[in-house]
Amino acid sequence: MADDHSAAPASVATTSRDGQWPLWEVFLQPPRGAPFEHAGSVHAVDAESALQNARDVYARRGEAVNIWVVPTTAITASTPEDVGPFFDPGNDKPYRHPQFYSVPRGVRVY
Amino acid sequence: MPRPAASSVGRPIAVTASDSTTRSALVQFLLRLGDDRLVLGHRLSEWCGHGPILEEDIALANIALDLVGQAALLLDLAGATEDAGRDGDALAYLREAIDYRNVLLVELPKGDFAFTVVRQFLFSVAAYYQLEGIARSTQTDLAGIAAKALKETRYHVRHAGEWVIKLGDGTDESHARTQSALDGLWRYTGEMFQTDAVDAALVGAGLVPDLTTVEPRWLAQVTDVIERATLTIPAAGYMQRGGRSGRHTEHLGIMLAEMQILQRSYPGAKW
Numbered sequence: 001m002a003d004d005h006s007a008a009p010a011s012v013a014t015t016s017r018d019g020q021w022p023l024w025e026v027f028l029q030p031p032r033g034a035p036f037e038h039a040g041s042v043h044a045v046d047a048e049s050a051l052q053n054a055r056d057v058y059a060r061r062g063e064a065v066n067i068w069v070v071p072t073t074a075i076t077a078s079t080p081e082d083v084g085p086f087f088d089p090g091n092d093k094p095y096r097h098p099q100f101y102s103v104p105r106g107v108r109v110y
Numbered sequence: 111m112p113r114p115a116a117s118s119v120g121r122p123i124a125v126t127a128s129d130s131t132t133r134s135a136l137v138q139f140l141l142r143l144g145d146d147r148l149v150l151g152h153r154l155s156e157w158c159g160h161g162p163i164l165e166e167d168i169a170l171a172n173i174a175l176d177l178v179g180q181a182a183l184l185l186d187l188a189g190a191t192e193d194a195g196r197d198g199d200a201l202a203y204l205r206e207a208i209d210y211r212n213v214l215l216v217e218l219p220k221g222d223f224a225f226t227v228v229r230q231f232l233f234s235v236a237a238y239y240q241l242e243g244i245a246r247s248t249q250t251d252l253a254g255i256a257a258k259a260l261k262e263t264r265y266h267v268r269h270a271g272e273w274v275i276k277l278g279d280g281t282d283e284s285h286a287r288t289q290s291a292l293d294g295l296w297r298y299t300g301e302m303f304q305t306d307a308v309d310a311a312l313v314g315a316g317l318v319p320d321l322t323t324v325e326p327r328w329l330a331q332v333t334d335v336i337e338r339a340t341l342t343i344p345a346a347g348y349m350q351r352g353g354r355s356g357r358h359t360e361h362l363g364i365m366l367a368e369m370q371i372l373q374r375s376y377p378g379a380k381w
Contacts, residue, residue, distance in 0.1 A: 021163070042165050045276070052269055053165035056172050 024050040025075060026058055029066035036068060044069075135311035136249070137192045138211065139318060141201070142308075142354060143244075144184030145212035148202055149362070150233060151177030152369050153220050162223055169269060173230070176262040183255045203373035207363040208356040215298035217353070217362040224277050224287040229295055231270035232332065236302045238263045239327045243319020252317070271335050278339025285340065292336070293344050300349025303328070 021043040027036040039058040044050035050069040059067060078086055090096065154174035161167025185198035196204075215233060220226050241263055244256035277284040303325040312318040336343050352358065372379060 043163060044165070048272060049276075052169065052272065055265075056169040057165055060168075060172055 021045050023072040024054070024069045025072050026050075026054040027068040027070070028054075028059060028064035029068075030063065031065050036066070039063075041072060042069070132311055132315055132317075133191060135308045136252075136317060137188050138308045139312055140184050140188035140191060140252070141211040142213075144181045144188055144198075144201070145210045146216050146233070146237075147177040147184065148181035149210070149212045149365070150216035150230075151175070151181060152365060153216065153218075154226070154230070156220050157226065170226070173266050173269070176259075176266070180255070180259045180262070183258075187251055187255065199373075203370045207358050207366055210353070210356065210358065210362060210366070212353050212358075212362075213298065213301040214350050214353045214359055215295065215301065217359060217365060218295075218298070219361055221291065222287055224284065225291040225294070227270050227273040227277065228288060228291040230266060231274050231335065232295060232299055233302070234263055234266040234270055235331050236299075236324060236328045238267055239324045240319060240321065243324070247318060248316045267331075274335055274341075275339045278336070278341040288339065289341050292341055296344040297348060297350050301351045301353060304349075304351055304354065306354070 022045070023041050024044055024047075025041050026039045028039045029036045039054070042050055042053040042057055044053050047069060051067060054067050054069050058064070094100075151174045154170050154177065157167065157170040158174070159167065161170055181202070182198050185201045189196045189198055189201055215229065218225075218229070221229075238260065241256045241260045245253050245260055247253040247256065274288065277288040279285070280288075303321045305321050309318065309321060313320045333343060
């Protein structure tokens, strides 16, 4: 028997400051090839567990054909302070939408 | 009992060998397969609301539902093959412990989390290799159930195997608990591969795989995971048996009392 079983394997991340296992964000690809969508998050000590937990929590009723799990810490998110500079300038520039172009006859509009 | 797929009751059963010996052997075999899953599924369901973390709580309940679903299909087929007016529900809820045919391994109380995952791993690996053979059965209803169960079982092996490695190769306490679970469970594993006249009658007819070919494959995979978990396979010794002939531990009767109380108190209750 190995004597070093008390040493954590390299794959096991340390628990976070709140005492919980590390958090992972879960993205599911719905059937028929639709784009991945954020489904929620799970706690897990490594990627394989995160994948299994994501499957068990979010994909057990046939919701997905593919799963991504990403360490939450790997995600860089915009902040509430970014809302103004990031998104407001788009509000008064409707010409950035393509509705101003007339659709040639013969092109099916979806 | 939940019905994940169409019940086989009422459909003609294509028992390839129609002689009564083969038919009654097939009923016994289906009861063994179905009871193993019903009892283990119930034991797992006892974790519902008590799992170590939310995600694992749901995972255990998922596996429990898979097993109870497999049991529903197998016991319905047993009832239809027996052709004595009993369906899967009657077999599940109206038999006494002495009529149950599950191995002793699955009826032991759920123990701690290490005990639960080690048992699940030992059982699921055996189930996987056995189902692989049954999926090629000449009895097409049985082969269909096995093919469905095989996919579920593959995940059970993966999930439980990961936990065995994590707990065995984890902290001092998780290592000690996992080794202790393995030591306590090992003597109950031999019964999964025990064969008798029931198996002989069905193996000869091409209905089920020979369990003696399952055991070495089981041992190879179990040994691999146990070693990666830095655990030690217990020394070969006396193997417990009795479940296949209805001689159970005292734990099964208590479990069935809880599982069956609704049907026993309100016969035929529906909701």
